[in-house]
Amino acid sequence: MSLEHISRRGFIKLTGVAAAGLGLSACGGSGSGSSSGSSAAGAIKIGGIGPITGATAIYGNATKFGAQVAVDKVNDSEGKTVFELNWQDDEGDAEKAVNAYNNLMDWGMQILVGTTTTTPCVAVADKTANDRIFQLTPSASSTDVTAGKDNVFQMCFTDPNQGEKSAEYIAKKKLGSKIAIIYNNSDAYSTGIYNGFSKAAPGLGLEIVSTQMFTDDSATDFSVQLNDAKSKGADLVFLPIYYTPASLILQQAKSMGFAPKFVGCDGMDGILTVEGFDTSLAEGLVLLTPFVASADDAETKGFVEAYKKLTGTSEDPNQFAADAYDCVLAIYAALKDSSVNASSSNADICAELLKTFGSGSYVYSGLTGKDMTWGSNGEVSKDPKGVVITNGKYESLD
Amino acid sequence: MGFLTNLINGISLGSVYAIIALGYTMVYGIAKMLNFAHGDVIMVGGYVCFFAMGSLGLPPLVGVLLAVIACTCLGIVVERLAYKPLREAPSLAVLITAIGVSYFLQNSALLLWGADPKAFASVVPFPSITLFNGQLTISSVTIATVLAAAIIMVALTLFTTKTKMGKAMRACSEDKGAAELMGINVNSTISMVFAIGSGLAAIAGVLLCSAYPTLVPTTGSMPGIKAFTAAVLGGIGSIPGAALGGVLLGVIEIFAKAYIGTQLADAIVFAVLIVVLLIRPAGLLGKEIREKV
Amino acid sequence: MDKIRNLSKTTKSNAITYGIVIVAFLVMQGLIAAHAVSHSLIGLLVPICAYICMAISLNLVVGISGELSLGHAGFMSVGAFSGLVAVSFFKGIVGAGPLCLLIAIVIAGVFAAVAGVLIGLPVMRLRGDYLAIVTLAFGEIIKNLLNNLYVGLDDHGLHFSMKSAEALGMQGGKILIEGPKGAVGIPQLSSFLAGFILILFTLFVVLNLINSRTGRAIMAVRDNRIAAESVGINVTKYRLIAFVVSAALAGMAGALYAMNFSSIAPKKFDFNTSILILVFVVLGGMGNIRGGIIAAALLTVLPEQLRFIGDYRMLIYAIVLIVVMIVTNNAKIQSVLGEFKERFRRRGDDKAAQAADAVEGGAKHE
DSSP: OOOOOOOHHHHHHHHHHHHHHHHHHHHHHHHHHSSTTOOTTOOEEEEEEEOSSSTTHHHHHHHHHHHHHHHHHHHHTTOSOOEEEEEEEOTTOHHHHHHHHHHHHHHTOOEEEEOSSHHHHHHHHHHHHHHTOEEEESSOOOGGGTTTOSSEEESSOOHHHHHHHHHHHHHHTTOOSEEEEEEETTOHHHHHHHHHHHHHGGGGTOEEEEEEEEOGGGOSOOHHHHHHHHHTTOSEEEEOSOHHHHHHHHHHHHHTTOOOEEEEOGGGTTGGGSBTOOGGGGTTOEEEESOOTTOOSHHHHHHHHHHHHHHTSSOOOOHHHHHHHHHHHHHHHHHTTSSOOTTSOHHHHHHHHHHHHTTSOOOEEETTEEEEEEOTTSOEEOOOEEEEEETTEEEEOO | OHHHHHHHHHHHHHHHHHHHHHHHHHHHHHHOOOOTTHHHHHHHHHHHHHHHHHTSOOOHHHHHHHHHHHHHHHHHHHIIIIIGGGTTSOHHHHHHHHHHHHHHHHHHHHHHHOSSOEEOOOSOOOOOEEETTTTEEEOHHHHHHHHHHHHHHHHHHHHHHHSHHHHHHHHHHHOHHHHHHTTOOHHHHHHHHHHHHHHHHHHHHHHHHHHSOEEOTTTTHHHHHHHHHHHHHHOTTOHHHHHHHHHHHHHHHHHIIIIIOSTTHHHHHHHHHHHHHHHSTTOSSOOOOOOOO | OHHHHHHHHHHHHHHHHHHHHHHHHHHHHHHHHTTOSOHHHHHHHHHHHHHHHHHHHHHIIIIISOOOOSOHHHHHHHHHHHHHHHHHHHHHHHOSSHHHHHHHHHHHHHHHHHHHHHHHHHHTTOOHHHHHHHHHHHHHHHHHHHHTOEEEEETTEEEEESSOSGGGOOSSSEEEEEGGGOEESOOOOOOHHHHHHHHHHHHHHHHHHHTSHHHHHHHHHHHOHHHHHHTTOOHHHHHHHHHHHHHHHHHHHHHHHHTTSSEEOGGGSSHHHHHHHHHHHHHHOTTOHHHHHHHHHHHHHHHHHTGGGGGGHHHHHHHHHHHHHHHHHOHHHHHHHHHHHHHTSOHHHHHHHHHHHHHHHHHOOO
């Protein structure tokens, strides 16, 4: 290949025009951003950050729409507290997340719901701790998210916690004894659960016979991993992974005639809503999830309906959406009787919310758990729901 | 039996890579450009077939046909709008444009079809074959994929050696200036190559999604990169080379996972590629071109 | 006579490049002092500096040495993570300040240079697209290895493992790098000033290299390898020099980048990041250091300025990319632009422009 010079004359000309344009807009942005909370509508400005483009866009979009449903609900209830949501894309990347955060600061954000994924969340949490913005993440589940920061709280289980809970659940319900694990070792969530699980399992009488990995780049063929589990005589395969690769694993296990018990985590929720998915493949799949879209209570039904209406699709919301919905409503419940309003500074709002969330005695019941409480370290305490898929539907195991 | 199972899985995965790599190598051989958007055309093919079968309820074969037609049109349009104005430009400028097209297709798919994964129903609705008392199962998709890869390779070889159009393509590949002097319309030949390459991408997309049935807007990108690797491994520009490289890459990937470890499988695959290229710097079946002084 | 004019021309051109960087820095500092800049632009400054350094260093390989490298983010990654370990190690000795950052950047450069030599030796046997795919492969290998790397620091010093955090055998202490999670709790030592100094350093190294005997040898190899070989230039050696220097500079930029965020994962430095840097170089004009700097700055700011478009942001970015490539490289559009230009130009300048165009045309080679 020959590498020739590219005409630079034209480029420099273009960039000059673009630079002028960008420079102007950058200055314009600063003017409106500096005064926070002066919104005419009197709404408290909630910022949201999550990937709405890129490989992890499913989760970011779910949280975005989930939060929007909650904000609409709050605003329709005609209380004195009104919210305004501004969701920014971070492509699942720490750098872009910090950019999105700064953008929201220019907008005048007072509370942050986000970020959706872990690594960006750790980067942003450092900023919110400095700037005194209250942060509640729907789904960033690493312990690093909250560690050392008093203003950051989680709506989801932490990864090691979820790993331990899964091991306990498997042992308690006697789902299997010879365990094979397939996890994504290029993903912090999956590796975190695996570590928690593998630490807890031996003490519970569970024998891990096969540990196999895959990466985001090789998440198509799982024949080797499944063959290993099969040949080692595993009667239960633990899948601490998201439902997209899991649907492939189930399909490939079936085609090779391997039928152990499959157990997943909260990331598995959503597998039944995959368009075109043969739900018979997931028959008997057990998963621990805080949220079940097919639940009968009015709150869940209302949420599912509003979510479908908002997205304009027939797909059920997954637990990411429910977590984000709970985030907004938990904040609303903590704020609605307080003195803060849209003209309060973000630091005042943060202090007010810390009085409730940080007290250790704040109890909130939402879609993803009854009587949730938060520890002083920001981690949520709630019980996972064990469900088994029967006839293409979730059925409670408890 | 474990070895045989792994081998079959490797060949199955490799055949998908091979079909994608054939598209890569065709375009590279004639247009001398790395079409990084190729993987995303695969994704588009997958979606078209998915909606044809799922939403419109058409039979699989019609779905495949529609995907091929849609992708061929897409290939022609993209070529006309994005690549043709850059015919005289340096190859890296075209490479960056191809990356732009790749981003464009991915983000269009995201906006049109959403980020939620779609589960693809196999286009090969036959049961698996079971051998040796159930110790070995070969799925019908595997057979279809291997057959398709072989047929496409043979057809492309015949096309480029026997037909007038194919010969024109080879002439363009050798020397564009001389080909033009011989009365070959280089521009339309290159457009034709893009049409064929994109049609192949559609078939690859349908088979990829049949074998590994999850469809998201980024479905094509990683197989695209792997297939590009495969095409280089086999010697880029060479049709049998692309097929060989694809199958080899698939087998190496599965064997690396099975016998060395799943933890570092990607690293091992790429390390094998490097070793092969160090021994044969122009790929397995690539032509060593002597430089003229 | 000609020689002197040429010399003064490059000196002048280099002075302009330095000048642009310094003026841009001073203007930005002034605007920040006057509170005239948005949060989002201030937050972008360090990443922009890091990307500018990456673009300059990649330009050395792609533009000056004429090799297509698709794995440049790998060196950034090596630099980022070795720099992080260095910071944690030296923080207790010299305190978390500029000196610590300096040490980290130097160590990052050394590690990336070592990686550059290890990768460069086999890679330099290859050419063209084969070289490109091997650099891509090395980038992927680095990412895969780092996804499995665990590093911890306790009273006994550093611990390394390729298995898990437990396998480190730590007694208390802190886990610095934890596989796919990467590093968290990074002290944020990078600043706009540090980035500015690193850009100047990178520029200094690269411009001096280009205008030295070594640089001329590298360009001779690019323009005609066989001719260069026939006059006794050691082709592999000069290609390797360009590659390793570029890797070291990329490593330094990586350390600067990593120290700007409190968490960084190996996933960040993937094929897409390599491509992003390549886009800067190609858009700026290959071998054109100044163009690369401007392109890196603009293309980092552009997606942020497009945020108001919402969902269509990345789509518009893709379209802008394609359109800019076509406009700057299509002969027809260029000639129309040229005519346009002529109308606004005096006759005297016209001749100079034609001469310059002729030189530029001459610089094209097959």
